[in-house]
Amino acid sequence: MQQPILDQLNAFNGWRGQVAGLIQQLEEQLALTGLLPGSSLLRLGNLAHAIANDSVRAAFVGEFSRGKSELINALFFSEFGGRLLPSSSGQTTMCPVEIQHAGLGVPGLRLLPITSRALDHTIQDLKRSQSIWRKLPLLLDQPAQRNAALKQLTDTSCVALEEARKIGLCPPLNQTPRNRQHSICPSCGLGKVQIPRWRHAIINLPHPILAAGLNILDTPGLNAIGAEPELTLSMLMEANAVIFILSADTGVTHSDLDIWENYIASNPRQNHLVVLNKIDTLWDELKAPAEIEREIAVQVARTAERLGIDARQVIAVSAQKALIGRVKNQAALIEQSRIEALEDAIARQLIPARRERICHEVRDTLGRLLSEHQVLLKGQIHELEQNLASLTDLKSNGESKVPALLAQHQRAISRFEDERSRFEKKKRELLEQAGSQLFAPLDPVGLDLIISNAKNEMLSAWTTAGIQERLRRFFTEAMDRFDLALNGVERLSSLMLACYSDLEQRHGLSHLDALPYAILPRRAELQEMAEQYERFGKRLEIAVNTQSTVVRKAFLTVAQRTRDFVAETLVQARTWVDEAITIMESQMERHMQRIQQQVQTLQDIEQVLDNLDTRITQVRAEIAERQAQQQRSKQIYLSLKALLEDQERTEAVRTSA
Template sequence: MEEQQPIVVQLAAFNQWRNAVATQIQTLERLIADSGLLPGSALLRMGNLAHCIANDQLRVAFVGEFSRGKSELINALFFSNYGGRLLPSASGQTTMCPVEIQHAPMGVPGMRLLPIASRGLDHTIKDLKKNQSIWQKFPLPLEQASQRTAALQHLTDTICVGVEEARRIGLCPPLNQTRKDRLNTVCPPCGLGKVQIPRWRHGIICLPHPVLAAGLTILDTPGLNAIGAEPELTLAMLMEANAIVFILGADTGVTQSDLDIWENYLARNPRQNHLVVLNKIDTLWDELKDPEEIEEEIQEQVRRTAERLGVDTAQVLAVSAQKALLGRIKQNEELVEKSRIEALELAIAHNLIPAKRRKICDEVRTTIDRIFADQQMLLTNQIKDLEQNHHSLFALKDQTEDKVPKLLAAHRQTITQFEQDRLRFEQKKRDFLSQAEHLLFSLLDPVAIDLVISNAKNEMLSAWTTAGIQERLRQFFTETLSRFEKALHGAERLNTLMLISYSDLESRYGLPHLNALPYAIMPRRAELMEMAEHYESFGKRLEIAVNTQSAVVRKAFLTVAQRVRDFVAETLSQAQVWVDEVITVMEKQLELHTQRVQQQLQNLQQIEQVLGSLDTRIGQVIEEIAQKRKQQNQLKAAYAPLKQLLEEQPGPGNASVPPQAAAVQGGSAG
């Protein structure tokens, strides 16, 4: 049954398409590398892009309050082939920590769990994932259901700790926010002064499964009504997800706590795709009602849910995860159909997966179109030079022997003058690089951002009011945006300075005109402003921010600061690549002109020695022109299937891989 599920079919098709795109980029990269015209940085970007696409993951997060059936829905959608529940989801078996379900690269299943005590460390989840020693590893036997269930039962583990220990790691309100009648907490299993908290902070499950092998990563979140105690859950997992499946109860509809989660944590990211699931419709299956009445009640709940969340009714789907899982395990097609799980699979397959595909297309076009255009321009210029050389050779053939020495003397004088001008250009280039460091690179230096982060962190921890903390967070983004403004002006000045230096040589020696573009920092500034607005809104939700020594505030700000620092560092890297490419393209034109005039000198010398050798040289030039045109045609032929892959629209169950790409790919489907 699993092979026929729409989500499995579409993921396999998406994986095949993604591999075909990566393969075509690699083919294009090899052709461009063979021509030796573009700088290594352009080839490196193409290689990195192909690698990222081939190894990219579609991250889908399942989000909702406690007991909405998130884990059961994941079991029904993806893991019914195990003949039972994979993730614990029965009564009293709530998943207590965020869980990532990934493909097992070596085919060996396993589970890693991060102890809750790690909350006391000043490190983000992203950093902690790199430290293997801090995680506890568990084997995950899949063949034996009892052993598999026992292993995964760890996800529901809790421990009893003292109130002070819970308060130290941010899982208990500080004294100034605790009601007096609750100061002496009693936990029934543990006694006076104890509280029950999750044993684990984060879980990673690796499984050899076709859906995961096709590039899907599943994020199972715990109930989000306690999200204020773990802000990294929002900042890290939810913000990095490509799509969100928001799960509600069909019997309750949108509760106030559901609405708070939607408005404050999910609907704020316009780049994400959302589906809303009304689970447990089996609670509405009343045998005393006609099927038409039940259907009308379900559709009315769908309509009210869409209206309250402000989404289209097509984004709201009503299902019964428990009945879907039962029907698939028992191979009861009627019960599976009644559960409506296949409609949800179609929505995921035909909405979330194409959205991820469009994102990949945008990234490929942004990188490849510019490189392709640069390569074609350089080849066109070379062909033009060769044709001029070919014309010159014919003209020289008509020259008499007494004119050749005069032509040689004039040409040598031109070469000498050009070399002097080129040396002066080299000095200007060094000045340009110095200006680049001053006007652009220093403003985006991560070390300087670290100082801003350190100052902001110290001032934030010394603030005594929520308003003070919010003001410091706004000031932090104001300082960072100010650096972006200065860097933007610096990039514009650099572009003008270098083009002025090049234009002098261009006018003297007839070099190809360059339309070097200033570094496009403005869109990244807009993205940073959007990030600032989101995090400022998130900061207002930290209800325990007034505690100046709060570990939650510190970790929340460090998460924000790390994301901003990574963003600035990525911008710096792009700016450095831009400066390198601008200089390299100009140097390439100077080098090509040097080769051209040297070749013309050799032509004159050969004419001087043996005028009859002109016919041989003319034949060589004709061959070189043919070779350059062949390279142009090969480049277009390699670009065409990639362009077709990016432009065509996928259909249901269609891998959407053109014949050219399929032939190159060699049948490597997901």
């Protein structure tokens, strides 16, 4: 039970630990050389920490009554002797539910009231506010208490129509048919409507598969997805894997296809599995088993063709029969339900895909840092070899040249001191240009004004086309600022390289070719976000048919993610400028130290020529140590590279299987 998933998660965790450990070793090794800025080493440390604490986030998505909660129960929680999540007839989960490991081993349930939709705060923000959530204990050894607590996930409330409209859960009066303007839900009474009681729920459980790093998101149906923009624009996009649930008795309906095309298939960074649930509706005692198998195979093929995917991504199961089989320990029913085939698919397809993503992140981060470090280390070795050559030449030619060389080096120190003073002035100019040409366009304060204007104009746009146009214009304005920053970084990079190249040519500093900052991939990411959100904007008919609250929530979610992305880019740009200037300054400082060291050596030679042999030995030892450092960092990287390549070979075999 769950063994393939648990085994794969444990293997994934072991692999993560090895990768994080090697990155940490590499960070420590690079720190010993003292060549990279602290911010670069911090980036390595943060990457190691993020990988060590990574998890697999799996979202279960589908229309109402497709059996999402029942499938989660059958896959992960049958050991509770019944249903953990309510999924019986008439019991439908009404809000998104996150299921996470209970870090302290204490199970519990947190519920966010639906009235929080009136607040201009995201669910992510509200997770940091403990007081707004209702907290309930979960006594796992007391089924009655546990079931009563979790049954609240299905709760609804009857509220006045106007109250529902204020939080975007009811059409405005001018969009409501005349015969339904006074009461939309007869069971609630005149002038009232039935809405979910909770906006979001978090369940914390001590459970092996959750402890192994799996986080589960159980989503409501299409209406809830459209009414809660953050679910669509944030939670689903950030999930590593999506399990899309259909029903064998209905096939791919129009609303199923709507969810697939607009919320799932459009995200190329996710891996997907499609579950064709309720195959027990095709079981017929009057048909031969082979005939039933053919019928299921036809349904799988049709589903794959309708969704435009490989048939291997479609798994046919009966979640209900799987749960019954596992609770009652009926091996034949478990086998007939095909739940183990789904577990195997999750283990073989979804979890390895997360490994692959981490491989890309590691390569992207390490590539530039190691390139910078190798350039600097080679430069330092080159300087030491030049120093050794000078010392060896001195020893060969005797002490007659020492006074002249000493005077020459002292003049070099004087000239270089003047050069450093000029560089300080140049640095101030570079920082001023960075501020005006790079940092200013990426300043979130400027973006806040664009967001404010866009929000006001969008709320006054009462047509779908108007909302789509304003959303498109918002991204155009944000992209314009990004393009200003792109031009700024190109000019700044050229100025920095020109400034350093001048010093390099006139004073023989080590060559640098790692200063340029690649902001272009960040622009491509922003463009991809814009295209995804514009696709969502085309679906905002529901917004003009319900309440401006939905438009506001949708746009605030888009705006916040865009603002966070631009702010993150600004942090990267500031880090790049700081690192580039720090590297140039450190190279100048090392050059000065080298000249001063040579002066000191010459002064020592003047006093006692015998010291020359000692200094030559010291320089040779320093060269040997730098070469050993180079070899050690290379060896760690090769071990890390082998781990990544092994994962990629495994992934290639899995994909071709």
